[in-house]
Amino acid sequence: MFDVPVPDPAARAAAQERLDGLVKPLGALGRLEEIAAWLAAAHGSVPPRPLDDVRVVVFAGDHGVSALSAYPREVTAAMVRVFLAGKSGVNVLAAQVGARVRVADLGVDWDGADVPESVTAHKIRRGSGSIDVEDALEPGEARAAFEAGRAIAREEADADVLIPGDMGIGNTAMCAALVAASLGLPAAEVVGTGTGVDESGLERKTAAVAAALARTEGRVEDPFERLTALGSACVAATAGFLVEAALRRIPVLLDGVFSGAAALVARDIAPGVEQWWLAGHRSTEPSQAFALKALGLEPILDFGLRLGEGSGAVQAVPTLRAARAIIADMGLLADLA
Numbered sequence: 001m002f003d004v005p006v007p008d009p010a011a012r013a014a015a016q017e018r019l020d021g022l023v024k025p026l027g028a029l030g031r032l033e034e035i036a037a038w039l040a041a042a043h044g045s046v047p048p049r050p051l052d053d054v055r056v057v058v059f060a061g062d063h064g065v066s067a068l069s070a071y072p073r074e075v076t077a078a079m080v081r082v083f084l085a086g087k088s089g090v091n092v093l094a095a096q097v098g099a100r101v102r103v104a105d106l107g108v109d110w111d112g113a114d115v116p117e118s119v120t121a122h123k124i125r126r127g128s129g130s131i132d133v134e135d136a137l138e139p140g141e142a143r144a145a146f147e148a149g150r151a152i153a154r155e156e157a158d159a160d161v162l163i164p165g166d167m168g169i170g171n172t173a174m175c176a177a178l179v180a181a182s183l184g185l186p187a188a189e190v191v192g193t194g195t196g197v198d199e200s201g202l203e204r205k206t207a208a209v210a211a212a213l214a215r216t217e218g219r220v221e222d223p224f225e226r227l228t229a230l231g232s233a234c235v236a237a238t239a240g241f242l243v244e245a246a247l248r249r250i251p252v253l254l255d256g257v258f259s260g261a262a263a264l265v266a267r268d269i270a271p272g273v274e275q276w277w278l279a280g281h282r283s284t285e286p287s288q289a290f291a292l293k294a295l296g297l298e299p300i301l302d303f304g305l306r307l308g309e310g311s312g313a314v315q316a317v318p319t320l321r322a323a324r325a326i327i328a329d330m331g332l333l334a335d336l337a
């Protein structure tokens, strides 16, 4: 069991009092005020710390159901090299807001011989089982991956905000299955087009997710069993990363469908962790919408993004900085001449 801390209620109350006294009509900065109070509670200070140190960790892994993607399995490993070269979407978007990007290979199906040890240090396995016909992970691997994700969060514990990203061809089918199993939803409601499958691709994907749910029915109540049956090493690690971030009082901006699926499982493992999260953006995947609704999170941005990698969440960083700025720098009504 985890003793999840509660974001500081005194800092939240002090932030709210200051927000109410700022030189504006009461509540006129809307959602920005909510975010400012949330950030103050998470950092335990008014104003919150400047968000100078924002870090993205891209959890990479292959999936047994990669044939359900619009792109070939080999893209996952190739993209690890793109992240390292600084040329991915999230590298470029993170650079815009001064965020750092780290990639962690939890389960890519390659040897990655010439990538830095820091990338593969927490590797659990190569690929995962094809969840429509077999378990994703061997017994014990879900917990090992969860612990690996916790270790990664400990390595990044100086951050002011953490962002989980993802790279893995086929991972949207895995996410749909995890979300469906977590919330008791049918495959047809949660499966989306991922990287852009056509109508027949969507049918095949829905059938595979339905088969995965039928195969594992009755044994996915336990979150670690759910990760073993339907998840992957990278999503289990992300759940561990989210839990450890909350234990260390680090606020998190969730990204797309992969974040949402990991977050649902993390919340089942450690209830209360969701208080440490904001949803950076709404992705196009239906299972992300279900996950965010169940977590009580309203996305900050809605740009129709479906890239993953952490790319949507990094774009919400300026909004968090704006929320901090109002509380740090605006004048007070009481000082009006």
Ligand SMILES: O=C(O)c1ccc[n+]([C@@H]2O[C@H](COP(=O)([O-])O)[C@@H](O)[C@H]2O)c1
Binding pocket: 068, 069, 070, 071, 166, 167, 168, 169, 170, 171, 172, 173, 193, 194, 195, 196, 255, 256, 257, 258, 283, 284, 285, 288, 305, 306, 307, 308, 309
């Ligand atoms: O973040 C999202 O919501 C999202 C939606 C669609 C696709 N993706 C990315 O695309 C890959 C998974 O798509 P697919 O079609 O291969 O399952 C994976 O690398 C994700 O990061 C991500």
Ligand SMILES: Cc1cc2nc[nH]c2cc1C
Binding pocket: 071, 075, 079, 166, 167, 168, 195, 307, 308, 309
């Ligand atoms: C090129 C490419 C980049 C990605 N980044 C995240 N998912 C991806 C899927 C593809 C196909």
